[in-house]
């Protein structure tokens with residue numbers, strides 16, 4: 362070792378480097394990596410694993426190791442953490458070669474789809490290939506340099522494989538740049554061959570200097586701003602759609618000022634829910650396929666849609682049927698240029714907060730007319746009464762899901778967080794949840810990944826130890842991935858998990874029925890020897906007992922009164938706790954007056970499918986290309 366180099370393995374260098382990375386925005390610094398999740402196997406135990414041990418013994422505050430049960434889950438936990446921290450902090454994830462690494466693929470896709478940062482360190486096969494094929498190595502007959510980790514390429518915003526130690530510095534710097542760029546962020550992958558992880562090299566000491574990554578707030582280009590202002594000024598019935606970008610950019614105060622100054626009402630996407638408090642006089646709530654009747658009625662007639670920080674996914678646009686005004690124009694404010702250009706919109710490529718402040722000053726003195734204000738106000742009040750009814754339906758003998766949502770909403774605190782991802786609850790929550798805090802609503806609906814809920818709840822609570830986290834999980838999602846309850850116990854992280862038992866994939870059951878597929882294959886029943894079909898008795902699963910077996914106390918609630926009591930008890934609990942409740946799957950949430958494009962079989966021997974196809978063709982006629 363010379364004066365300005367230090368001899369470390371590649372694994373040790375990675376860990377030392379990551380411990381010294383910071384982000385900065387608005388003058389505040391944050392540690393970029395809260396720690397490193399990992400499951401160790403022969404691919405990383407002696408490489409990154411050994412490095413984490415050395416680091417923990419030398420400085421426990423550097424890059425702490427966290428142990429997970431499943432590699433997919435540890436990516437979800439990291440992503441949920443990053444979402445709660447507005448993308449300024451995240452985790453690294455180390456996995457062993459082969460299945461350990463490919464288990465992270467779903468998490469990688471989820472991170473990239475949702476534009477949330479996470480650093481993945483899959484282990485890879487020997488760079489030297491002397492004993493190839495090694496355990497868990499895929500042999501591609503025509504490409505010896507391909508490994509299973511190449512599957513990360515399309516799922517990552519940055520991918521590199523460090524075949525030689527010399528390649529590490531540029532891989533690390535490239536990875537940090539993408540992780541901290543709001544327009545590019547997502548899953549970032551550096552594959553580390555198992556022999557290279559343990560190989561020593563003389564690194565320049567500057568590699569390990571404290572580095573601060575400044576997270577930019579790009580300002581709108583003056584000409585683009587002027588064009589946007591002209592379009593908004595011409596509007597009679599404008600509508601704002603607030604997406605996740607509003608929350609990640611901490612632009613909720615700017616949004617409120619802008620909407621109050623102009624009188625433009627605000628509708629929200631799944632990721633943008635919480636941008637404006639539910640009871641603000643200009644809040645129309647959710648928009649699109651799972652929207653409120655208020656937002657959808659306003660969207661239908663809107664002449665200008667100001668879409669801020671949204672990808673304009675099909676649930677937001679109701680599969681491009683939400684906006685029926687023939688002259689509708691889109692002004693898209695987005696830090697990510699491809700999103701800003703969607704629906705042939707007028708693109709304002711900028712940070713949400715900067716753009717909102719600039720638009721507010723440029724539009725000073727202009728506002729919508731009073732009749733329009735009154736119309737959207739009445740629509741919003743009508744929807745609020747719909748929510749109130751849905752919260753207190755009094756359905757029996759089993760409660761409706763809307764009553765479960767209502768109870769959690771009413772018992773949780775103003776700053777608490779609700780988490781969900783897949784099933785019938787995300788749609789119902791989008792419509793019905795009364796959001797009181799910009800970080801209070803956390804529904805992963807970019808990838809809508811069953812199994813995100815508990816792992817995500819863990820990450821959310823780790824990011825916000827001062828907020829209670831209410832995880833709402835269906836029985837299907839619970840059965841897919843609930844093992845991180847063990848991690849919550851291990852890390853003393855309190856999450857309140859509400860298991861909604863309705864004996865199957867009921868959201869898909871309802872969808873199936875509406876598409877003429879008769880709920881086929883969606884409920885949890887035994888194979889019936891008499892019919893040979895899955896229409897026998899209900900499966901005798903006991904998810905409360907399952908949670909207890911993992912070390913988490915479970916409260917079984919029968920009916921809505923007991924459920925409310927259970928929630929009060931759960932709130933007092935010290936550690937993670939499960940509340941188990943059974944609901945009636947056949948009570949739909951209030952209608953959105955909207956649509957979602959799911960194709961129906963064009964030909965069929967079944968009457969139900971043929972009828973559904975006719976309806977499908979009629980609804981499809983409303984679909985627009987927005988050119």
Ligand SMILES: Cc1ncc(C[n+]2csc(CCOP(=O)(O)OP(=O)(O)O)c2C)c(N)n1
Pocket residue numbers: 783784785786808809810811812834835836837838839863865866867868869
């Ligand atoms: C990993 C994954 N597999 C499949 C799906 C498709 N899917 C969406 S919701 C759902 C059923 C969820 O069941 P459950 O958690 O019990 O919720 P419920 O629909 O009963 O409310 C399925 C299979 C998905 N979103 N994610």
Ligand SMILES: [Mg+2]
Pocket residue numbers: 784835836837861862863864865866867
């Ligand atoms: Mg279910």
